[in-house]
């Protein structure tokens with residue numbers, strides 16, 4: 426296959442017309458044509474030369490976009506039911522179909538990424554190597570040293586199904602300021618459970634009054650006011666992907682270290698050979 430050739434269903438998906446799976450159905454239904462001829466499943470096209478139409482409309486690949494936004498409280502991330510509530514999409518001055526990378530609760534504000542690059546989203550939100558996210562949480566009361574240690578070491582919180590409980594992974598937690606009846610904490614986690622920070626803080630007896638995500642990987646909100654957004658630079662996109670890649674490698678190494686039948690590297694094998702064998706008794 427020439428490097429310019431691409432599976433037809435992949436091209437349709439890259440134009441934002443449908444998922445690859447749905448595009449296959451559209452091809453089977455005869456709704457797709459290539460250079461005026463009815464297309465068939467398994468076809469490959471040259472996106473520079475071939476004209477692809479869906480229901481008689483020419484398809485053009487979407488421009489890939491990456492946005493960082495300061496999501497205001499009161500807005501939801503979903504794009505499914507755009508009519509029900511105020512969504513982050515209402516704040517973007519474009520008709521492009523963008524999706525949030527992960528999500529923030531309606532009552533949380535702060536940093537959220539949006540893109541139409543599905544691969545970018547998968548890499549950043551993969552459960553085994555989610556990149557770190559930092560929040561500022563204004564909580565009720567003043568956590569004790571012991572409570573801060575519990576938060577750092579992991580606390581048991583309810584799973585989304587409301588039945589099981591899970592222990593959260595170690596977190597970084599520091600006190601930014603203590604007030605008479607509340608406290609401002611900075612908390613960094615690398616998991617993405619629903620309402621995780623709120624649940625963690627409730628578990629140690631300090632419910633959240635206000636929550637704001639201030640950082641994702643190396644990326645901060647900068648000067649963005651609630652509701653404002655900007656495009657990410659190519660360098661920022663690359664750096665985020667590198668960040669996720671590093672996390673992936675680290676978690677794979679840790680995983681190998683834990684596995685009983687783990688692969689042994691060449692240098693480890695050499696060391697094992699050099700070790701004198703134990704005498705049998």
Ligand code: URA
Pocket residue numbers: 528529530531533619620621622623624636
């Ligand atoms: N944790 C929460 O509790 N809410 C969010 O929106 C994100 C993380």
